[in-house]
Amino acid sequence: MIMEGTRIKTFTQLHGVKFPEAVKKVTDGQDQMPASYDFPTGHGIHLRITNPLESAFSTVRLRTRGTRGAGSRAAGLATVFKLVESAQQRDRLVSGA
Incomplete structure (x- = not known):
């Protein structure tokens, strides 16, 4: 201080x-x-970096803005799942807790 x-x-x-x-x-x-x-x-x-969800979802947010939306709900969920899965390999793991 x-x-x-x-x-x-x-x-x-x-x-x-x-x-x-x-x-x-x-x-x-x-x-x-x-x-x-x-x-x-x-x-x-x-x-x-104490909020791992924020860093994982920043990747998702950038990708969905770049494609101007996901189209259908199923396509959006699949995109989010794959992006979070790849973000876990690069960064910290996203735990469900």
Whole structure:
């Protein structure tokens, strides 16, 4: 949290005169910052990939947007199944729990 506090002070000094509303917005919630700021920088990778479903379904979302929809419901389910199956081979396994 010390690192974030110094960044907020620097932001306030640099932009306080020109952007007072932005500085007020940043400094108002300073005591309620997320707990992720308390962890060392090296832990950032692990904190960002804690939701394996999001990474698996991003592949599905990109594919279905590229093809402008799946057509029928059965074709959509088959596409989603195959894409999640291939995403499991590349990334973490998607568990049903």
